[in-house]
Amino acid sequence: MLSKVAAVLCDNVAMFEFGVLCEVFGLDRRDDGLPGFDFRVCGTEPGVPLRCSSPGITVTPEYGLDELADADLVTVPAYPVAEDYEFDPRVLRAVRDAVDAGATVLTVCSGAFLAGAAGLLDGRKCTTHWRHVGKLAERYPSATVDPDVLFVDEGNLITSAGTAAGIDACLHLVRRELGSAVANKIARRMVVPPQRDGGQRQFIERPVPECTSDGLRDTLLWMDRHLELPHTVEDLAARSAMSTRTFARRFAAETGTTPVKWLTNQRVLLAKQLLEDTTLDLETIAGRSGFGSAALLRHHFQRLVGIAPTEYRRRFGS
Template identity: 60%
Template structure:
């Protein structure tokens, strides 16, 4: 259940990362049939906080609000990499996870999560500039450098800036289904889904081809998810060598053609399970898995649940295809 959300701040909070959490969970979109979250922002360090942007924010200091939240979000902040955090804030984060709530950090907010002891034995992410420091500070954490976000047992950590949007929409999709996540993304005018394992940035962009581009192949792949294709075939369609195509695909999407294709197939399967009465076998065929057994294998690996269980959770009445 995801209905009660609280963001907890300390001095130096970054306005954009706070805005990400507010934009996803703090706006009333009931006119689009989307859920309205019980959203609050609280401070662990006094009612007036200085932001990294140079202006102040005035918020509640009632940390009791964290005790009822289904999600506690920790946005990034100035000096979060080196500073200490209020003990009562850290205890609240621990209690949240113990009672089954989520904790989500954006960028350097992960250092507060680490200070609470919640990274020990868990996979985690942060901005690429901070990953070495994070690994040194919390050696029992499994830091995954250069990924957008990581979801590990009620603790979700994301990289810098817009990766917080991806992590937030991932959680919405996980708890409330594709229709809700897509609806929020549409209102925000952002991509509805980016895989957490995608890379954060392109270090040295490749020159664009003189003819076709990877974007054209991506569009073709989206329209033909039910077709089995090889890198060689995709490269030929892009008028590139297989090696150049694979390298450019990784640079432009942050993942391999195979994983991109799998992710899109799982995404389509989720949407079909939610919105149609098609059998699991029919969904598997339409999504490009071939049969229900293959789809179940990949679906469980990507979502942590079976297609049947997913449908029972998120099914909405809709005419069959």
Template identity: 55%
Template sequence: MKTVACVVQDGFAPFEFGVACEAFGLDRSNDGVPNFDFRVVAPEVGVVSSKMGFSLNVDNDLAFAYEADLVVFCPIPHEYWERIDPRLMDLARHAAARGAWVLSVCSGSFILAAAGVLDGRRATTHWMYADRMAAMYPEVSVDPDVLFVQDGRIITSAGTAAGIDACLHLLRQEIGAELTNRIARRMVVPPQRDGGQAQFIDRPIPPAASDSLSAVADWAIENLRDDIGVEQLAARALMSPRTFARRFKADFGATPAAWLGRQRILHAQRMLERTDLPLEHIAAECGFGSAAVLRQNFARVLGMAPTAYRARFSCVDEEPAA
């Protein structure tokens, strides 16, 4: 991915527009992050008014977007939902047909739905608008309970800050976890954020409601190579296994076994990105026991083999981050 077009029209939302600019438009070459040819585009060159009493002077029409590797559709005001600009619908259809990445933030998904590119797909939008979208576009499977949904190369995000999650998710696929984490640190946000039934979102450790569970989680991460069970974790928390499992799921949004499995995958990703250690060694360090078990779990969660992930996202030859 080298070129990014951010589509705006009258009534654009400044925050969501800023998310796209922050994620794809800033020069972060000093952090080792590749730059994108990022351009703001509109149906017509000239002044585009925001919802907040200021305007942008947009220098690019939609021509650049027809060739861009990623086309981002910013939110549109609700008064436009029944009369989407045909030029934007044509652009969405063309981008989807040629296999470009397509990303909508918040109500920008109404453009994609009107264009028909979400027909037969799962998608999301701001939870306040989900029922309206489902009623207007019954061919779209609208999920109001997620931060974002990826279906093929089309990503739709929920409202406002969920656009950050969607952008970071896309960047993780294109430039790898290490560089995406650098971007997230610069943005002062977590690289991945839990979100109910959110699809394709890694589960970091959230702040725990109980100090004892937080300490147990920290200990588990430091000892992933060991055979850790619920009974052992519960004993460290001074709880019965049943009580511990219930409390853990309430705090972390997953069963202890599912959470441990995800942490092992995340550790394997980091080792594949940052080291050239053999798979057997990584499997042992992450608690999978053998390379075969690592491959099986890695492919099930991430949809690719560990060697393919390393080939794409390895940072071994890069300068370490300051």
């Protein structure tokens, strides 16, 4: 059942993510034959304006935290992830109590950090914006943070990636609780795709390799700058002045994955960049990114990104 929906507001709330929640759950669409939600915007002090992440804008919660007590769904927009940003303990307690009373919690983007501060991520799978996944995993080590997906459904906890992925998570929950017909009608009113599977990958930029080990930093940078070349673990270990076994162990400790998987991921990221910024054909892109053939590029690209290279270029090519 999905009847009463509470949105929790704290200081420095992000307006777009809050707007997503208002758009899906706050609009009255009963004239279109859709069910209405009892949507409550809640804060620690009803009637007191709160700052937003956008300068010059404030938002005023109409209701207090007591409205969370009987909510079916507690929604959490995005908030700052800085170390010195602290959530009000009253908010965290109200969210925990709502979950204990049977509510589902849905977070958008960095709203996952509020769920973490409330202890809701312990032992659970979750996600957030790709720029913040490392910080979320570091801050809440008992959580399993998936850096790639659009959203994660853990039953009474749904976490989503950045910005528009929050729309996907909201529509997914509506579909789960009220059926596809309701979700599709809401999506049509919002002029958005009715369904993007949560397992679809986030579209992330190609990052600079991070490494704290002096013995591996130069090797990682060299690998990243020569992705078109064939690489073996033996050659990379020799470049790092390590035995093969030591190199593999140190590499996994630094990157969380194997050299082969790391190379494949970096090559896919390079291929994405070339698809966005050039008109090169797939065979040329495959050669420059180290896959050797368009067929191999398509295979790994589809597996890691979730869509074919040609579709990716259609969406993001300049």
